[in-house]
Amino acid sequence: MYPTSRTRRYSLAVAGVAATTLLATACGGGGEGGDGDGDDQVTITISGPNQWNNDPQSFGPAWEDLVERFEAEEPSINVETTVLPVAQFGQTLATQLGAGTAPELIFEQTPHTPDQAVALDEYLDEPNPYAEGNERWLDLFDDDYFGPESARAINAEGNYEFVPFNLVIVGIYFNADILAEAGVEAPIESYGDFLQACADISDAGYIPLAMDQSGLAQNWLYRMISPQLLDKYTEEWNRYTPDNEPGTARQLTPKSLAQAILTGELDPIDTPEIAESLQMMKRIYDECATPNWSGISGGAAFIGHDDFVGGRAAMTLGTNFATTNLDDVDWEWSTMPFPTISEEDSEYSTGRPAQFGAGIGGTNYMIPSTTEGAQLEAAIKFLQFVTSPEGGQPWLDASGGLPATNDAEPAPGLESLMSGSWAETPVINRTNYVPSDQRGQPPFDGYLLESSTLEEHLADLDADWDAWALEQAEQGGWDEDWAQG
Template sequence: MASCAALGLTAALALTGCSDSDSGVSADGTVTITLAGPNQWNSESGTFGKPWEELIARFEKAEPKIKVKTNVLPLADFSKTLGTQLSAGTAPELVFYQVPHEPYMVHTLDDELAEPNPYVKGNKKWLDLFDPKYYGPDKGSNAEGKKELLPFNVVSTGIYYNEGAFAKAGVKAPVKTFDDLLSACGKLKSAGYDPLAMDGSEAGMGWTIKTISNMLLDKYYDKLNVFTSDGSKGTNSFVTDKARYRAILTGDLDATKTPEVRESVKLLKQVYDQCATKNWSGIAPTSSSVVNVRDFSSGKAAMAWGTPFGYGALADVKGRVASMPFPTITKDTTPLSTDAPARFGAEAGGTSYMIPSTVKGAKYDAALKFLQWMSVPGNTQEWIDATGALPALKGAEAPEATKSMAQGVWSEKMRIGGQPDAPKGVTVVSLYDGYLLGSKSLDETLQNLQDSWRKLAQEQVQAHGWGDESWAQD
């Protein structure tokens, strides 16, 4: 029998059953695309879970000539895998956005977003379907001002709590102030619960100290806010990383001298002493979505830090699960407070995908159709309800259990960004665990913080080429 190369395309497909490998169209006209990314929803290695499989099935029913395969990649190395594929030009049709890449490696979607979404009658611009708070003319673009990712939901975090445990302990939710939190922890202990599930992960400690310190450092917003988002002199809606590194190197932010830094570390210790799982440092993290998910999901702990993606792992919790923001630190807790409310931020990017620039023809059209179909609230609401995902679309309803993570001031971006993280090779946990466990004094911890912050700032100055600016000259 003649090969497909030796026959005309139509004859080859009809007579030999061959597929057109260049176009990606099979003999019966079906196009198969693959979506590759990390599993944010459960601990399984081969599936994103039943809600995702049902979502794909609904799309394939709507588009019977398109088949969508999923390639579930380990959280630990998905970035390296997809980054390598993008560089080599071998990436599949849809790739998770948190991957190192150059702009030329992926398609930009600006032109398509300016056109109607074919799945929405009367729509004039696809972009208009999104909540502009998360994805719009001034949201969701890359460093070049182009849109290369398409968000399926919004990423944020908050405190999950067990309504049954709260009811048994007589704790009213949401817990609004830091003092109320410590009081609630005492009641929960008396009722037989570990108040706040903690483990040795970066997430639990990092989210706690950033939230606390962002509130206490809020008074320095005007002083530190000296660069625009593009790095030029000016102001921004939040203090940029560049501005924070400048503050460290000029002494405007000094862990050993800024009283709010000292107070933040002391309050962090209060949380760990009065609320956290006692042996937290010896518990290995098992989830990137819920801190110490084992103790919270078993009902042993009454609260846990988590993201919307972790909701699917909480089906077995003994008692209904709800969420709330971290409470606000008021002047009743410390005179250093300005009563600045707790913030964390909610933004598009949680589950977002891109189309590699090597994807062409029928496969590109199929990948684009999937992204367009995912932009219709009616198509994704079942998936949102089942997974706890926070929608980025207008008209979609946030699930009751997770909606607080994208509401009110809590959903606004941190104005200061909290205390800086750590330089390369140093974990956030190692900056604080000595003090929390009693092996280091507060002064030793603050000096170590200051040394680490200066090293981090110097690394970033070198990485971004800021060395010629006067503030960066040590």
């Protein structure tokens, strides 16, 4: 199925590998151009976590095909991939960025400062050579997700620093056979009904919700719950546009959120919806999750992958990328949104249906600022190729992708995640705020595992959120009085 004239090169990078070793992996031959032979070759390395499967050495066949097609289009460029463990990729790549040894393309959710990434604005203003008739690369993208009005697309300094290969949306995947055996109907409408469903599934002898130790699960659940309770504050906090000017935005910008935090309007201790969100999340962990979840290694596509795919768990959380993991199961599966929190479930309910929304937090890659010359040109070309209609569509189809561009189509089978309120992005689409040196860590372990009380955890969040807001203000050079701490 795939060309065999070149040998695919994959390496597993694990925590603790010396930066110099990874640099050796990342660096390639010199010189631009050429016909693909000898010293004319340019080698670039893509380094990030595996979002598609549990293979520690390969992102999977869709990526192999993408790289093969790009190398056929650009025979003077070799592309290598480094697969990093989900739990350690941020620490590994942040260390490399700090040491100046990061490879040419790295996963954007790596802790970093704006000066550590190449500003892509000038490239996005030029044509994408792989898209026929395109006059401006940025025009290929759906500006609801990636453009001047998108709060997520632009960093604190007002620059584009990454390119989205796809969009991501998270939902609840379920084993329809188990739910039928337990007498549970999907979709589950309310939070209270969800807890009752967990009890019924347990009585039937199954794990209600597959869970693992990953920070993804905690962040996803918190994001599913807290915007439903905090929605009442959105107009009050919405004060800045995506380019950090006074105004409003479709989703609260980092600057709007930072102001709410530093002025005390959004405070974990004094905003009761925060404690309520944590308590509601903990009930799900206590009553629904795999009992020994803290000892199970985390994945990126499915949470608690082995229990769900193995037919031992009725439900799990997963991204749209996860569908390819279910190709060989012998049971019926489907998806549903997280349930709405009703007034019966919480006194802080706003009645707004649960929302998650597709967004650009999926597969985003950036170029370290230390990348120069032929490697920089090759890295830009790869980003352009994967976001062109001809280059990107086959990869989207094979990887369960939702397009960030206008002329591409969603992969088949994702309709249920992309309909109704669930497909709408909440105004508060960033719900936990941690400084860069803590990104990638499970954010609520202490409280969920009861090594800290709710009050102690809220105090820790208060300190973290203040640190995040001040970090944003410093990176953005904001000079408003509230931004000075």
